[in-house]
Amino acid sequence: MKQISSVQNPLIKSLIQLQDKAKNRKQSGTFVIEGQREIMLAQKGGYQLITVLFSPEIITHQQVQELIDPNTDLIEISKEVYQKLAYRDTTEGIIAVAQSKSLQLSDLQLRKNPLILVAEAPEKPGNIGALLRTADAANLDAVIIANPKSDLYNPNIIRSSVGSLFTTQIATGTTAEVIDYLNANHIAIYCATLQDSTYYHTQDYTGSTALVVGTEATGLTDEWRVASKKNIIIPMEGEIDSMNVSVAAAILLFEAKRQRRI
Structure with a gap:
């Protein structure tokens, strides 16, 4: 040796x-x-x-x-x-x-009625790692990063995800590519955004669903809001109007999981 x-x-x-x-x-x-x-x-x-x-x-x-x-x-x-x-x-x-593995959208293998998390342009490795841990906890079909700002094999992402990078299918692409992929696979898009939104728990996520989150600083681009089947919001009762992206994603994903267990 x-x-x-x-x-x-x-x-x-x-x-x-x-x-x-x-x-x-x-x-x-x-x-x-x-x-x-x-x-x-x-x-x-x-x-x-x-x-x-x-x-x-x-x-x-x-x-x-x-x-x-x-x-x-x-x-x-x-x-x-x-x-x-x-x-x-x-x-x-x-x-x-x-x-490394290919992170092409075409490589994703989805089950019937998939539940997917899409994150647009997340920058902080810690947030990406937390999103991946949430995805693993919810046993998602896939996580898609639109317009990635960080290399997903960054050691800080692997560390903060506690290995969850390896437990869920992951793909990357431009926002336009991801939207086209979701539409081509008949996956309903629900975007977490303040504009023209309704409370998240009023929507039905039992069919093929993609829940889309953006950064805390800038939110989602207009492309997502236009492509969305419904824009959704988590009611905020304090002084601020946003929360950590991984926390918001967890709330949305586990509501979808709750509906699918009924």
């Missing part, structure tokens, strides 16, 4: 670049996963692991073998090298390099 003890090793330097730069991830078609649960969920979600690096001072070789596919290339690294690579404060001693 190969061993690396120097932080100056070319592979280690390339992995740091892979973590830090979206351009490197796009060009190589690979990204870095840190943590036992995240690696396990990535494999369960069909992601191919290329290389796994582990620190035997933190996790044993046997534990690593129990966690990953036996054909995966293993590299033993020193604790110093691991700490150089690790993104999180809490450490589990294992990092993987994985093959």
Whole structure:
């Protein structure tokens, strides 16, 4: 088994670049996963692991073998090298390099009467991660990011999603492409927006449904409001007129799930 003890090793330097730069991830078609649960969920979600690096001072070789596919290339690294690579404060001693997946709308495989979350132009990795956790909790058919501002394989998104990036189908596209896709698949569009809206709980989400949320700062673009079957709003009883996008998405999604259980 190969061993690396120097932080100056070319592979280690390339992995740091892979973590830090979206351009490197796009060009190589690979990204870095840190943590036992995240690696396990990535494999369960069909992601191919290329290389796994582990620190035997933190996790044993046997534990690593129990966690990953036996054909995966293993590299033993020193604790110093691991700490150089690790993104999180809490450490589990294992990092993987994985093959990215296609995020094309055409690759989505939807069940009958799908429930989809669409987020337009979310910027903060923490918000994207929280949206993905909500999507996993609701067992959605898909999450679609329209006009993405962040690379979805950003380590901060993987970390904040606690591996939920790997548990739900995800696709990206321009707003126009996403609207065309939803219309072509006869999926009703409900947009969370203040303009010309009605209370969210008055609508029927038992059929094929896409719930669309925008950023807290600017909301949704006019394209969505025009394409929407109905604009919906969550009643606000305080002084402010908006809430965190992941909280709003959770309220809408679990109302749809409630209706589907009746």
